[in-house]
Amino acid sequence: MxxxxxxxxxxxxxxxxxxxxxxxxxxxxxxxxxxxxxxxxxxxxxxxxxxxxxxxxxxxxxxxxxxxxxxxxYPRPVMTFRAPNTFSGHLLPDVAVKSEGEFTWRAVLDMLCEENEATPEHAPMQLAKALSFLEKKDLSSRMCFEETLLLHLHRVFRPLLTLAAAQTFRWHLVAGSRQPVIQTEINESCLLYYRIEKQITPFFASNFSPLEEMENGKEMATIYQSLKDNEESLKWFDIAVLNKVAEFELSDNYMALL
Missing domain, CATH: 1.10.287 (Helix Hairpins)
Known part of the structure; x- marks a missing residue:
């Protein structure tokens, strides 16, 4: 097939x-x-x-x-940070390592990117896990990891990892970056996502009546129409909708309207 x-x-x-x-x-x-x-x-x-x-x-x-x-x-997580290696009561597979001390920041970054490419829905936990390997590294190594991750996320569209990294490193509050233009662009993308998420949140719940579903479907169509000519906005709209769909048990009729 x-x-x-x-x-x-x-x-x-x-x-x-x-x-x-x-x-x-x-x-x-x-x-x-x-x-x-x-x-x-x-x-x-x-x-x-x-x-x-x-x-x-x-x-x-x-x-x-x-x-x-x-x-x-495993299932898509809600955008919150949990303990590394755990998700909804399940244990995530451990990375085969000899010891944390043998990991360079580059190896940790490669591990993070590889895991996120395979299962992007685990982004918050994957990042937390990667950072746990860097806890005993020097400041320079941790800064190199963060900056190189920033550059990677600017080149490759990894929305859930971008949101997790921006929140973890607080890029919206940190000044003096060696990549200020890229950092600003990523911050603006994250803000765009959160604005869209806030806009569509009222239209997602598990107990809508058929009439409410019809009305909400029209509202969602209106939002989509307002964004469809902006490629960047439409990408983040799709991510926000998929996250909400994963969060709630929606009826098939309502899904058909989205």
């Missing part, structure tokens, strides 16, 4: 339709219940997002099974 068959979408579906369909399916496909099925769904979602409608979909690619093993995965 190719990614479109797994998602139940027509080949070349629009990005917003892909994200909405994924949000609908993932409600009934929990990683703790069936990790393999969840991973297949998640891989199909990522592959569909990478699809370029200017290129032809090769037949051999359609026949390739989506089976990228990345280990056990």
């Amino acid at each position: 190719n990614c479109w068959e797994i998602l139940g979408l027509q080949s070349g579906a629009e990005e917003r339709d892909i994200k909405r369909r994924y949000a609908q399916l993932v409600k009934n496909c929990r990683p703790e219940d069936d990790p393999a099925a969840w991973q297949q769904l998640h891989d199909a979602y990522e592959q569909a997002l990478r699809y370029d409608d200017e290129d032809q979909w090769q037949e051999e690619e359609e026949e390739q099974p989506i089976n990228m093993s990345r280990g056990i995965v």
